[in-house]
Amino acid sequence: MxxxxxxxxxxxxxxxxxxxxxxxxxxxxxxxxxxxxxxxxxxxxxxxxxxxxxxxxxxxxxxxxxxxxxxxxxxxxxxxxxxxxxxxxxxxxxxxERAKSVDILVHKGNLDFLQTTGTIASGSLRRKAQWLNKYPTHQVEDLRGNVNTRMQKLKDNDWNGAIFAAAGLERINLKPSDYIDLDWMIPAPAQGxxxxxxxxxxxxxxxxxxxxxHLETEIATYIERQFLRTLEGGCSAPIGALAKYNEKDDTIHFNGALYSLDGKQKFEVEKTVPIEEWKKLGFFCAKEILENGGEALMQELRAHLKK
Known part of the structure; x- marks a missing residue:
């Protein structure tokens, strides 16, 4: 050695x-x-x-x-x-081995805006699309930079909150007390x-x-990235995917979705299959979305993202 x-x-x-x-x-x-x-x-x-x-x-x-x-x-x-x-x-x-895959909303101590109108920040098209799908009256501001830079920008602006990956903040001890788990938001393929x-x-x-x-993480991320690749969406496309292994019944549960940039369109697929079927799971789930209206949306996204 x-x-x-x-x-x-x-x-x-x-x-x-x-x-x-x-x-x-x-x-x-x-x-x-x-x-x-x-x-x-x-x-x-x-x-x-x-x-x-x-x-x-x-x-x-x-x-x-x-x-x-x-x-x-x-x-x-x-x-x-x-x-x-x-x-x-x-x-x-x-x-x-994977850490938490969940997204979190870091806020400023008051969540009343969730019931009315508000402004949150994220540089991710996936997070923006999912947020607008759930909160169509809100505004989403662009937020870029490394984790430290984005946390500082949140402090310096009058936004109600900003979305982060929990794993990133936890790894460098930046996760604040004022946050909520966005367990309804499908993470990016291989997040965490x-x-x-x-x-x-x-x-x-x-x-x-x-x-x-770590074999379990390798399999889960393979499925998620296969889903992404089959949709032909780059890392920036509004695509979420999460695969989880359940050792109790030896199955894989998969949840994936494709969104329009404004969040108004959503194509989602959810399946649970025996572990033996993992190698093509992401492919078949992506094909299901493409055949049920997702292909037209992907063409729109590709045209927009090339501009």
Missing amino acids: SKVIRIGTRDSELALWQAHTVQNKLNDLGYKTEIVAVKSQGDIILDKPLYELGITGIFTKTLDVAMLAGQVDIAVHSMKDVPTALPQGIVQAAVL AVVVVAMQDDAFVLDALEQLN
Whole structure:
């Protein structure tokens, strides 16, 4: 185990927490590691243009480039930010056990606005669409930046609240007391899960990471991302998906939905199947939505998001 595994990560507090979590797990197994925080792509010369390599994700692109250039051996991501198609040569090597997948509303101590009109903030089209579907009289303001930045913007503005992933706030101890679980909101595919990717020909690293993989989380996130991929929705599309394993009766329960940007249209599917049927569950659920009106909405979404 003389090789030092270089762990690539973005430099935000949450990204570093995820990278250090992977580092600690590898260290516990006896591997030597090093954290490499990558800030920008830089002028890296590759044999092919990025689009030919399939590099697309806005949050993952820099680390993809660093890995292909040999600057890092693995990269750690919030799985919900990772495109369903990985670049050539890069493979999913491990999915850590999932934390909470629920979204939460961080508010300012008064929830009366839920019964009338109000303004909440979120940069996610999925969260915005689901919120407007439930609260059509509300306004949703755009909110971007890392978790710390978004929490500060909530304090600085007169919004009634903002929507966050519970897992992100809990991981860096930023979850306040004034919040409510949005258990009616379907999370993003793979929300709450951390994925580690590596080069497909690096046997040493792949063997190390295989020991970190949590099978139940791997299966659930596979189903959710298959649903997303079959709908042909990118990470930013208003699509929610959640798969859960029930060990009592050995079944998988899946809930997925596609929304219009204004929340007025909703196509939802919910199924429970024996565990043996998990490999095509996301595909069949997505096809059901597409065949029942979702295809036309997806065409509208693709046209809008390309603008």
